[in-house]
Amino acid sequence: QVKLVESGGGSVQAGGSLRLSCAASGFTYSSACMGWFRQAPGKEREGVALINTAYGSTAYADSVKGRFRISQDNAKNTVDLQMNSLKPEDTAMYYCAAKKSGGCVWDKSGYNYWGQGTQVTVSS
DSSP: OEEEEEEEOOEEEEOOOOOEEEEEEEOOOOGGGEEEEETTTTOOOEEEEEEEETTEEEEEEEETTTTEEEEETTTTTTTEEEEOOOOOOOOOOEEEEOOOOOOOOGGGGGGSSEEEOOOOOOOO
């Protein structure tokens, strides 16, 4: 059974930091694309950061470049998202997603598995 479990969300003031973690199990983690997506109320779910777990290559949305960093721990099957210099517009539900094969894409429909989400709220 595939499971993605997010943790680490919360409330922070603008300029602060949070670290999200996604624990993955039940699939071949070492050859997947893992991604963090977010969805704010009334908006489409959008990609934030992606990592190819086989090569460690990463990609970021323009809105978070230089502020967010995605990383993986293959021994623990976890993917983390370090979020610095947070802004109120970063407020959203953050989801971990896994794509079994074929490389990373920004299209959320390409992802096979999703976590339940963790809320991030940034106040001004």
